Amino acid sequence: MIQVHVDEKEIKKLYQDAIEKRLNELDQEKVFWDSSDLKRRTSMSWNTIQDTFFHDKRFPKVKVGSKWFYPAKEAEAFLIQWMEERR
Numbered sequence: 048m049i050q051v052h053v054d055e056k057e058i059k060k061l062y063q064d065a066i067e068k069r070l071n072e073l074d075q076e077k078v079f080w081d082s083s084d085l086k087r088r089t090s091m092s093w094n095t096i097q098d099t100f101f102h103d104k105r106f107p108k109v110k111v112g113s114k115w116f117y118p119a120k121e122a123e124a125f126l127i128q129w130m131e132e133r134r
Contacts, residue, residue: 079116089126100129 077084086093100106106129107121 077119080119080122081117082115085117085122088123100126103129 080088082093085096089096091099101108103125106125107118109116109118
């Protein structure tokens with residue numbers, strides 16, 4: 048007779064890792080971020096974003112109607128450079 052033992056914690060971790068990987072892949076497909084995406088990605092409040100880098104002329108942004116949009120790849124590159132400048 049064959050017995051199989053399953054480590055439920057390991058299965059849960061594998062499942063969570065697979066979901067996180069897929070969510071990251073979907074995030075990478077975005078062309079633009081909105082302000083909610085920007086706040087989530089920087090872990091900053093809207094006031095902190097405005098006080099720190101929002102008004103930097105190098106920060107890529109476009110206002111469409113009353114809503115701000117940020118080209119995803121360019122905004123990410125700017126944020127990495129901006130953070131490096133603060134080290």
